[in-house]
Amino acid sequence: MSSLHIFATAKKKKMSLDKILSITGKPGLYQLKNKAKSGFVVESLLDKKTSIVGINHNVSVLNDISIYTYSKEMPLKEVFKKIADKESNGPTINHKVGKKELEAYFNEVLPDYDEERVYASDIKKVIQWYNLLESNGLLSAIDEEE
Template sequence: MGLNKILSIAGKPGLFKLLTQTRTGFVAESLLDGKKVTVSFKNNVSVLSEIAIYTLEEEVPLKEVFEKIKEKEDGGKTAVSHKEDKIKLEEYLFEVLPNYDEDRVYASDIKKIIQWYNLLHEHGITEFADEEEKEEASKETK
């Protein structure tokens, strides 16, 4: 499963897996406790595949940041917790993404990145590229 089916819902902790769409919104399942929730289109919802991190040159998609974390950690969980202090969080992101924009990426953003990565890892979601991107990459290598 790619990040295009994983959601962040404002005001609700953790991440959610999109299950189905309804007339007035959609049904999602919490990755934290497995409970199903109905969400209306009025809620502020972000799809993880659409989120990007500011760097000094461009915006880097979150899936690329997750891939770099996965590479750094050899496929395991992060070495730092999302509860670490601001300095440790910034140092960690600097190791992963050296050119991130320190003025526009806040400690709270770094906490979310680390927390989301670890939550996805716990649920076995470690392939962050979409199926279409994997197919394109395999065509390019042939």
């Protein structure tokens, strides 16, 4: 992921998944606030603390993440929409439940997900991220992108 892409998408006025980041080694999700000399200024969706993330960190933009299905790669925002539809735009199960429960839930939401390439840890992240977006009132960002 190039930093140029992240900076270019950060100029949009509306909140979107282009400004929501997952940072390897850091818990939760982060909202891109601005660029800094040495990286990015981000705000944690967990505790609302602002910090600077260096360019050397592995950063993923949620809008660029997809989930493997047997027929195609489904963009994460579409998976979030399916969860939102199932949960009437409310919170979903806790991401800390057991592997079997996570897989059963995900199978209800996305019945054709590729069980060999989508691990329980991936499902756990998707559920956690969905609940973070929901609790921060950011699920509407998915619809704004359309």
